[in-house]
Amino acid sequence: MTNLPPLRETIAQYGLQAKKALGQNFLLDEKLLARIAALAGDLKGQRIVEIGPGPGGLSRAILRAGGRLTAIERDERCLPALNELQNTFPGQLSIISGDAMQISLTNHVQVPFHIMANLPYNIGTALLVNWLTSANWQPDWQSLTLMFQREVAERIVAKPGDKAYGRLSVLSQWRCDAQLAMKVHRSAFTPPPKIMSAVVYITPKEAPQGVKSDILQMITAAAFGQRRKMLRQSLRSVTGALNALESCDIDPQRRAETVSVAEYIALARTLSEAV
Known part of the structure; x- marks a missing residue:
């Protein structure tokens, strides 16, 4: 050395x-x-x-x-x-x-x-x-x-x-x-x-149960790809996303940067279960 x-x-x-x-x-x-x-x-x-x-x-x-x-x-x-x-x-x-x-x-x-x-x-x-x-x-x-x-x-x-x-x-x-x-x-x-x-x-750390990585990637790509728009607009292209927002009690008028990691996980879980 x-x-x-x-x-x-x-x-x-x-x-x-x-x-x-x-x-x-x-x-x-x-x-x-x-x-x-x-x-x-x-x-x-x-x-x-x-x-x-x-x-x-x-x-x-x-x-x-x-x-x-x-x-x-x-x-x-x-x-x-x-x-x-x-x-x-x-x-x-x-x-x-x-x-x-x-x-x-x-x-x-x-x-x-x-x-x-x-x-x-x-x-x-x-x-x-x-x-x-x-x-x-x-x-x-x-x-x-x-x-x-x-x-x-x-x-x-x-x-x-x-x-x-x-x-x-x-x-x-x-x-x-x-x-x-x-x-x-x-x-x-x-x-x-x-x-x-x-x-x-x-x-x-331990991965959240029931969440598919590719679904989470799709949601975040759509949400942050149009981060100045409300979720109801930015997630419109993701099949089932608007219903998932309602199921997870996430206001569709919010924008991507206000949504917590836990809330994105909940959205991804809801959509993963629907696939």
């Missing part, structure tokens, strides 16, 4: 200038990276999946904490730096070269596992929604420790009536606990992005 060069030297050695097309911004502060890795608790012997490790900053923190890491990296320029880590931490690191959007984690990692990532901004939300909307629950992952643009992180944890409250809030909270665990200033990155970032920590 003591033989590893500073991250800045690793980036220079392997010519790892961040690519905007890949949504890359590298964190170099190893104390900060250790704090992020610690959010998931004691990692010794735990299976961890990291998406987009880049030069391996967070990977170092995970490995130093004793985690058994599977790193998925699309950018082939980063593989030599990750191979260096693999040699430094024998038996702890597996590397998969490929696109995380196209890879089934359970084909490569024994379940259960934790997921950690400084997610590329251009695919972060899509990956999160995939992890949150699995038809089978409990999921294969035990926790998600994820870096996002701060505005995305705030949407994940927002409550009804908050400006940030939306579809992502409902999907994140209906069967998970989500918290904004840490804010990260733009100056911590190389190159510094134009926006601030934040880390969210998400853990699964």
